[in-house]
Amino acid sequence: MKILLIGSGGREHAMAWKMAQNSTVEKIYCAPGNGGSAKENKCENVKLEKTEELIKFAKENNIALTVVGPEAPLVEGIVDEFKKSGLKIFGPGSLGAKLEGSKSFSKDFMKKYNVKTAEYAVFEDASKSLSYLKSCSYPIVIKADGLAAGKGVVICEDYTLAEETIKSFMVEDVFKGSGKKVVIEEYLEGVEASILSITDGKTIIPFVSSKDHKQIFDDNKGPNTGGMGAISPNPYCTEAVLKSFNEEILKPTLVGIQEERMDFVGIIFFGLMITKKGVYLLEYNVRLGDPETQVVLYLMKSDFVDLINAAIDKKLSDFDLKWHEGNACCVVASSKGYPKKYNTGYEISGIDDAGDKVFCAGVKLEDGVYKTSGGRVLCATAKGTTLDEAIERAYRDIEKIKFDGIYYRKDIGRAK
Structure with missing residues (x-):
């Protein structure tokens, strides 16, 4: 094959x-x-x-x-x-992929099918969005409608930052069209969770939960990135949280996929916020998350190819998806300056010395030598019988890796 x-x-x-x-x-x-x-x-x-x-x-x-x-x-x-x-x-085909490709489409889908989510408004005119923002209570969340490599969401603490964000997205067009339309959303306070799932259009099977650390600096400070590390399972995903997710988010999503005739066979990723008021859906993604995939697949006991084929054959309801016991943690090493300007081409050592597994991202191989080629360079991934052990093993491996300007967070799995 x-x-x-x-x-x-x-x-x-x-x-x-x-x-x-x-x-x-x-x-x-x-x-x-x-x-x-x-x-x-x-x-x-x-x-x-x-x-x-x-x-x-x-x-x-x-x-x-x-x-x-x-x-x-x-x-x-x-x-x-x-x-x-x-x-x-x-x-998924292009219709199903709009659940990620357009934030406004996905929010309208959530509203139509009673998927629990934050209140929102959609704007295509910068001046109208600014007028609306003057009447909002803060913090507020502004999202670019289209794809923005995980960087199109800004939590605005006040009107000044909101105004700057609208100018950047809609006027300066930093996302080359993806931010010309924006979703302005109610801010939800809580802890984020990622539930990667697979669907054949008839059944959705959720994977083990995970938690991504998006911001560049320790203590969840600084701008958003594509993700600086992840753990699985997510300790905040209690039985009660998963039950609420299943009833108020997963089930109505499946109804919507079927009602809209999306013919959705693929991955559906639920980005959740666990709040005091309940579990809310922040967004859909229609592919595996990065770096969540690195920890989730590391814990998957079942065969991934067999799982994919079961989805394509519309036989997911018969598939018994199994997971390894324990926990996984991954720590992302990035280039100095990421998520803004950074240099590449630096030689990398230590990848093959890891005790667990290093997954490469912004890495090229030249004459047998690893060199940096992107912002997020690689991801040290480890398993443990406890979360503490998984974190310790991942950091033990990342410390073996060297390249000019290497940067990684020191609190992956510890930060809330």
């Missing part, structure tokens, strides 16, 4: 590592992959990114299954194009 895996991040390296454990998998082509996937068992990087190139490659190389890692190709409709060509692919 040959698999084509689309993407180049730490998430995709983790997916390739997990799928390679299936005994029927002969080869995984990572398009374009990274320096970590280049050395992974059964894996080979291929320099392909355009949909038409990927379809041609899948046909010419007898690819049995294509798996899409990142959100952008899904939103652009890659699944629809592959299916038109008679190719087997895992991921």
